[in-house]
Amino acid sequence: MSNEDFDPRPGACDWLRTGLRRVLAPNPSPMTFRGTNTYLLGEGHVAVIDPGPLDPAHLDALMAALGPGETISHIFVTHSHLDHSALARPLAQATGAPVLAFGNSAAGRRVDLAALAGLGGGEGIDAGFAPDVRLAHGDRLVGEGWQIEALHTPGHMGNHICLAWQDALFTGDHVMGWASSMVSPPDGDLAAFMASLDLLAGRPERVLFPGHGAPVADGPARIVELTAHRRKRAARISEALAAGPATAQALARAVYTDTPPALLPAATRNVLAHLIEMADKSLAEPEGQITATALWHRL
DSSP: OOTTTOOOOTTOEEEEETTEEEEEOSOOBTTTBTOOEEEEESSSEEEEEOOOSSOHHHHHHHHHTSOTTOEEEEEEOSOOBHHHHTTHHHHHHHHOOOEEESOSTTTTOOHHHHTOTTOOOOTTBOTTOOOSEEOOTTOEEEETTEEEEEEEOOSSSTTOEEEEETTEEEEETTSOSSSOOOOOTTTOOHHHHHHHHHHHHTSSOOEEEESSSSOBSOHHHHHHHHHHHHHHHHHHHHHHHHTSOEEHHHHHHHHOTTSOGGGHHHHHHHHHHHHHHHHHTTSEEESSSOOTTOEEEEO
16 A cells, blocks of 8 residues: 555554554644554554554544453553653553553663753653663564564664564654654764664565554665665755855755745754764764754865
């Protein structure tokens, strides 16, 4: 199914294959597409992946998606943005299942970026999120009829994980078919994002189940496409900066020429992430400290 055709009914339980269901949350937006995909893995004792936003109707829909006698045994959260994690605690309280994630919203974040004043960011962060069980890269968990491997994939957010299952990856917001991901410092880090793409490119799984949008049938091809897209953006930012000093906002307007005005603030955050990566590589530097509004020079 293409993303143009992807329009499931929020709250409905859609079987994607044996042992895998999806319930779409009712939170469509320019940043979430049709809404957050909540996945139910297995049968009998079921694992939930990304319970979604804090919405009582979505909680009811998840409970209604269970068959007779079924229970929820695990609640996995790919990362703690509110559209993925906010319902985790209410769902845990309703079912007794533990919440599993890489860590809280500060886990995996670059300390040097977090220490920078004036950097901005923090969009959609679930500040109070705390898992019951912390997952490390490579951890394997087994449930009733399923086995998954946790992969730490920082970049979109420091505590982001993907989950490998059979021939598939649950990719959260790291790899999606309908759009590229927002990388907003200090929670987002472009160098880490690219390294995580390289990690996923070396994996054997082919199908991707993202946090938003339709499944991706050819995951490796999409990962290659997104990697090339980011490198092209970096080259265009560098070219624009060669014309003279500029802020991240000015560069976003110059580079993201096909982006609707309402999305330019998100594009500006992506540009800032690229500029920080350029600074790490001694390819650019700001006047003074790195801030959201700093004037940047190409070196």
